[in-house]
Amino acid sequence: MLPAFPHQQRGVVLVVILIIVALVTLIAAQIKSQLRLNERRSANVLQTDQAWQYALGAESLAASHLYDALKQDEGRVHLGQAWAKSAFFFPIDGGELHGKLEDLSTCFNLNSLLYAKKKTDEGNKGQTPDKPNPDDPAQQQPPGVQLLTKLFEQLVPNEESSPQALAAAVVDWLDDDSDPFGSDGAEDYDYQGLQIPYRTGNGPLGAISELRTIKGFTPEIYQKVRPYLCALPDAKYIKINYNTLPPERAELLSILFKDLPVEAARQVLENRPKNGFKDKDALKNANGMPSEAAESPLGKGRLSEDSDYFLLRAEAVVGRGRARVESVLHKQEDKRFEVASRAFSEE
Template sequence: MSAPRQRGIALLIVLIALLLVAGIATRLAWVGAQSLRRAGTAQHLAEARLRGLSAEAWARSLLAQDGRTTTTDHPGEAWATLPPVLPFEGGELRGRIVDLGGRFNLNTLLNADGSVNEEALALFQGLLAALDIDPQRSAAVLDWLDADAEPRPGGAEDAQYALLARPRATGNRPFVDFGELGAVQGFDAAMLARLAPHVTALPIATPINVNTASGLLLGLLLGYGRGSAQAALQLEQARPLPGYASEQAFLAQRIAAAPRYPLALNSRCFRLEVQIDLAGVRVMQRSLLIRPDEAGRQAPLVLWRSFDGMAP
């Protein structure tokens, strides 16, 4: 083999080796960049969660201070009028505190002994009718809550759920979250959207705070029946700015027989909803806060919290 040809082959081998080395180096650089990106994303997610926890601690402190200085909870208070956006270096936080005491608690449909709470059932059925939902669907909700396997007329137990396209079992326990109502036979997403401003699911028996309840609930409690959107709005607008000073002041407006559901002027249960955006990372946090005493003077406890982190 001639010397020039040997040199050409050698040069080709060197070029191939260089290409291989360059390819490996590029691959290693890409892997390194991805690792750094993942590390950066993890760091931003962790920082966003910490900011969410800080917001939770601040919300608890705000509600504790409110409970020590006032005896009512109403939409004009500091906890209900937070700024929509709180910017910080590199990102922003959006949050709100939702009073759950002004909503109907699904778990009050049954008494502690498992019997039906007739006043709660009457109010819930009235609410369903006012939202153009068949009141008889409440039977399936009762079956979901009770411990037996015998369906009520119009209700559903395991045997009925087993026939669904996606079989499931009844809860046979209290609701953990309002969204669980979507698993009950006869309830769909559209119905849940209509019910959401008026209904909740809480682990303790709760009266309805007439100072934060929707106009629709106020109307049902005062005997307006199905009423109308206009009547509901008028009831909300007629509510005193600092809230009703007594239950009697609210009930003095009663125009007809209505469910004798327990009422209150303040609330024990709140939900903190927080969204943190930081360097392309978004974290959603929800926390259920419960005041340990009915007077509301003690700092709320965190019953549960959930995180939903999204990276670019």
């Protein structure tokens, strides 16, 4: 074999060098790109963590704001107070923090049905199941269940599932027994026959969105009833604050009275004084309140001008980081507020 010419050898070396340079360039570009990605990822993680800390700090800020706003009106909560006038906004280093407070005494606490049913069951002990006494209120449906049924009658009167069936299904989802609540109840066997079977909750609702898993609550029904309902951690809490109740939820005021149409209740709430009604007597004598309207026995202990639970919706933005929190604040015996529950996303 003849030896290669020198100029041919130099060409081979040049090609090899160019290939090596190209490979080194590609590797360097990849390393630089990875470094930039890691740097941006680290910055995002840091900013998101900062945003979470600011969002959690909003709880302390809101608790302090509520304490200062409510101490001026002992035992009364109304929309004329500072907490209700507007959302709060604070500039923070590299971003912003904003949030809003909402009174949770303007909705029907579904978890209160669990406590009401337990009281009724205790009152029925020793009675003959097949011979109930119609004159004994303890053997009738709990007042809370009757009120919820009345509310559903106003909100979803013409749906496939009757208001009675919807209320009974909620009770059965909450209680820990296997006995249907009346003829319209729904226990485990109603859910285990579904394509994706599951069992009843057998305990308090953790979030109102759980309604979507209960028999009869179609997406359409859920959207209609959702604004009127809540799931508070205290099953004994039944207050409805008529000084903060929005006019668009006038149905909640209507069911607590006899002979109070929804439109009349809405008019009363729309004409409510700036600082609310002083007491229930002032409410009953309000403009637009029918003379024949009277507080229903079913609503005993529910009408109130005070509130113990508030919902904080807060969001913090720091650079590319973003954090949202929904916290339930509960008033303690010393009138200060503490976090009762927290969620990191909207329901």
